[in-house]
Amino acid sequence: MLSKTRAAWRTPGLALLLLWSNSLFALDVNIAPDTPYVETAHEGKPFRIQRIQDQNHVLTGGFTKTSRKCPPFCIQPLHVAPGVITVGELEFLDFIEKKLNTGQGVVIDARTPSWHEKGTIPGSINIPFTSFDKETNEAVKAVALGKLGVIKKTGTSMITSLWESALKLVGSKTAGSPWDFTNAKEILLWCNGMWCGQSPRAIHNLLALGYPAEKIYYYRGGMQSWQILGLSVVVPNKQ
Amino acid sequence: MHDGVKKPYGRHVLIYTPISKASKRILYAVPILAITLWVLFTGLPAIAADDDYLKALESEADDTGSLNTKPTNNPTPAKSGGVKNNDKENFEKLLEFELPSTYKFYTKLNAENQAKVIKRYNREKKMSAASKMIFDLYFQHNK
Numbered sequence: 001m002l003s004k005t006r007a008a009w010r011t012p013g014l015a016l017l018l019l020w021s022n023s024l025f026a027l028d029v030n031i032a033p034d035t036p037y038v039e040t041a042h043e044g045k046p047f048r049i050q051r052i053q054d055q056n057h058v059l060t061g062g063f064t065k066t067s068r069k070c071p072p073f074c075i076q077p078l079h080v081a082p083g084v085i086t087v088g089e090l091e092f093l094d095f096i097e098k099k100l101n102t103g104q105g106v107v108i109d110a111r112t113p114s115w116h117e118k119g120t121i122p123g124s125i126n127i128p129f130t131s132f133d134k135e136t137n138e139a140v141k142a143v144a145l146g147k148l149g150v151i152k153k154t155g156t157s158m159i160t161s162l163w164e165s166a167l168k169l170v171g172s173k174t175a176g177s178p179w180d181f182t183n184a185k186e187i188l189l190w191c192n193g194m195w196c197g198q199s200p201r202a203i204h205n206l207l208a209l210g211y212p213a214e215k216i217y218y219y220r221g222g223m224q225s226w227q228i229l230g231l232s233v234v235v236p237n238k239q
Numbered sequence: 240m241h242d243g244v245k246k247p248y249g250r251h252v253l254i255y256t257p258i259s260k261a262s263k264r265i266l267y268a269v270p271i272l273a274i275t276l277w278v279l280f281t282g283l284p285a286i287a288a289d290d291d292y293l294k295a296l297e298s299e300a301d302d303t304g305s306l307n308t309k310p311t312n313n314p315t316p317a318k319s320g321g322v323k324n325n326d327k328e329n330f331e332k333l334l335e336f337e338l339p340s341t342y343k344f345y346t347k348l349n350a351e352n353q354a355k356v357i358k359r360y361n362r363e364k365k366m367s368a369a370s371k372m373i374f375d376l377y378f379q380h381n382k
């Protein structure tokens with residue numbers, strides 16, 4: 001009899017305990033009023049993006065630096081290219097939830113590996129900006145573009161050549177490109193911040209290859225803004 | 240009247256003159272040299288600029304040092320207590336992801352009790368069992 005009463009108490013008791021613990025451990029430093037954190041996966045493991053909770057925390061190290069030689073480290077424009085959307089942190093996190101977590105999008109850390117190894121934004125994959133350069137080996141380009149859902153066009157029949165010519169006449173940018181962008185994913189590129197030219201260069205080269213501008217997003221704030229807001233970073237596993 | 244200027248006269252006749260081997264070499268060398276110079280003056284500065292940019296990037300990466308990787312969600316690092324580090328890390332990530340509130344209680348446990356939880360999870364592969372054990376252990380020590 002006594003054990004039955006105990007069992008009856010246990011379930012609502014546990015629920016109340018969880019409610020209490022949730023309010024007890026609610027975050028003080030949220031991302032937005034109703035968003036304490038955003039969940040994603042990094043290198044196949046679940047990862048929660050949230051802000052540093054220590055309200056006395058200040059930045060130290062390289063991202064506190066104000067001045068670097070320009071060129072090459074010049075201030076980047078807000079709009080990197082026509083049709084490409086520049087985003088801030090909330091739009092970036094929205095992209096993670098709606099595009100990256102559903103497999104429709106890719107977040108690209110466009111920096112060279114030496115930067116990426118020091119720490120990256122969770123969910124990002126490293127595709128250095130040089131991968132899309134004109135001079136880059138076609139095989140390297142194919143691997144990089146393959147990660148974005150872009151494949152090399154195979155065999156050109158007469159009909160496809162005619163179609164390509166017609167598209168060229170209409171002014172289509174992808175016509176004549178050796179790459180097939182039909183299944184190209186939505187991509188969000190970032191680098192070190194407003195003084196960094198690595199992701200803008202990747203974007204310009206992707207556009208030159210024929211990547212649809214409306215599928216490209218640019219996070220201009222980059223690692224600098226991410227760090228200033230105390231958002232989570234992850235140090236990639238060295239393989 | 241003779242104006243002092245020699246005027247060509249007669250029909251044009253092609254006269255084949257033997258060209259020496261040296262002249263032939265020069266004839267071939269001139270366009271090759273021109274192309275080489277063109278490549279040098281147009282292509283190389285771009286490549287050199289790229290090299291400079293990459294060098295500057297690498298140097299800046301060295302200067303920047305490490306990132307601010309202060310943990311955003313403060314799990315207290317605990318000693319392994321006979322559990323493989325990898326198991327511990329994986330379990331903690333999974334627990335934090337699936338049951339964030341329970342995870343907070345888990346972080347309050349001492350290393351020995353944390354290891355017990357992980358061992359039980361590894362044995363039963365049930366998060367519910369691990370969760371129950373976390374609460375039991377927590378309240379045993381915090382009555």
